[in-house]
Amino acid sequence: MRIAKAHAPAVLLAFAACQAADPPSSAPADDAAPPPGSDFEGPAFEFEEVVPGVYHARGTGSLAVGSHGAVIVNEEDVLLVESHISPAAAQAVVDEIEALTDRPVRYVVNTHYHFDHAHGNRIYPPEVHVIGHEVTREMLENGGSMGRSYQMFVGGLPDQIAALEEQAAAAEDEEERAELEGRLAYMRNYLAGQEAVEPMGPNTTLSERMTLFRGDREIRLLFFGRGHTGGDVVVHLPGERVIVTGDLLVPGLPYMGDGFLDEWDDTLEHLKSLDFDWVLPGHGNPFQDRERITYLQEYMRDLQARAAELHAEGMTYEEAAARIDMTDHADNYPQITGPGVPAVTVQRIFELLDGGS
Numbered sequence: 522m523r524i525a526k527a528h529a530p531a532v533l534l535a536f537a538a539c540q541a542a543d544p545p546s547s548a549p550a551d552d553a554a555p556p557p558g559s560d561f562e563g564p565a566f567e568f569e570e571v572v573p574g575v576y577h578a579r580g581t582g583s584l585a586v587g588s589h590g591a592v593i594v595n596e597e598d599v600l601l602v603e604s605h606i607s608p609a610a611a612q613a614v615v616d617e618i619e620a621l622t623d624r625p626v627r628y629v630v631n632t633h634y635h636f637d638h639a640h641g642n643r644i645y646p647p648e649v650h651v652i653g654h655e656v657t658r659e660m661l662e663n664g665g666s667m668g669r670s671y672q673m674f675v676g677g678l679p680d681q682i683a684a685l686e687e688q689a690a691a692a693e694d695e696e697e698r699a700e701l702e703g704r705l706a707y708m709r710n711y712l713a714g715q716e717a718v719e720p721m722g723p724n725t726t727l728s729e730r731m732t733l734f735r736g737d738r739e740i741r742l743l744f745f746g747r748g749h750t751g752g753d754v755v756v757h758l759p760g761e762r763v764i765v766t767g768d769l770l771v772p773g774l775p776y777m778g779d780g781f782l783d784e785w786d787d788t789l790e791h792l793k794s795l796d797f798d799w800v801l802p803g804h805g806n807p808f809q810d811r812e813r814i815t816y817l818q819e820y821m822r823d824l825q826a827r828a829a830e831l832h833a834e835g836m837t838y839e840e841a842a843a844r845i846d847m848t849d850h851a852d853n854y855p856q857i858t859g860p861g862v863p864a865v866t867v868q869r870i871f872e873l874l875d876g877g878s
């Protein structure tokens with residue numbers, strides 16, 4: 522495996538130069554300007570080649586990109602998995618893969634509707650097939666991607682920035698102030714990127730499966746049932762024995778706030794039927810250990826049983842979340858160090874127990 526770090530794309534340098542002129546006398550056409558939130562230095566992504574022509578794309582930390590993605594370079598074109606957290610992040614991938622290939626991006630897959638995977642869709646022209654599950658389109662088109670989970674992660678940005686500004690103003694140590702200023706620049710750029718988000722659904726949908734034949738590469742898009750969301754699509758490359766799983770399966774514990782925990786288990790069981798050596802997840806590093814599917818199934822079964830008991834006792838989800846003890850799964854999930862699970866997870870389980878969808 523090899524890690525390729527793309528060079529800073531020239532277009533960003535050009536943008537910085539443009540900003541210095543006020544107003545720019547020869548502003549580029551609107552569609553040529555980088556999206557808001559593109560004010561960052563250095564590559565936004567690193568690309569790890571897991572098998573020839575198939576890369577795991579991960580943020581370097583210079584730009585908020587949300588999720589990891591994948592770059593699949595075919596004989597004549599490129600398929601990207603995920604459009605990330607903003608138009609700026611989506612554009613950064615398009616610019617930076619120029620270091621890997623000169624073939625055009627013709628396909629983009631959204632593994633699911635979550636903002637950190639699909640809020641960059643709008644940068645793609647209509648001739649690019651943006652593909653996702655029917656549920657993914659519905660959620661992105663009808664505001665579903667801006668709901669509770671989005672507010673939880675992104676809604677607090679202005680307050681976080683204000684708090685950092687106060688800290689930076691009060692910092693007496695120069696090094697500390699410089700560090701805070703760096704974080705502030707990152708957060709302000711993140712917010713600028715978010716203000717430019719207008720969610721857009723995939724222009725091509727599937728309900729169960731779709732197969733793309735690109736040169737000698739076969740790319741299967743598969744829906745096995747509800748899990749992390751109502752429309753998780755797994756990308757399977759049977760020839761290369763790779764799956765790209767979004768957040769349906771990650772090496773650690775996935776976010777469960779919009780999950781269908783009672784169905785996720787079955788969906789993962791179907792995933793076990795696929796032939797693969799590598800899992801490229803939406804968060805965390807690529808891995809090969811298939812046992813991780815079972816670990817997650819066992820965790821979710823125990824979690825639901827424990828939550829259901831407290832629900833039956835009439836406990837609030839906040840109380841239950843603080844009480845539930847999953848430390849017997851700490852061998853598989855070392856981040857578990859004591860009792861307590863995320864409140865939103867138990868909120869979601871209670872919603873499902875109360876008949877929610």
Ligand SMILES: [Zn+2]
Pocket residue numbers: 633635638749768776
């Ligand atoms: Zn997600």
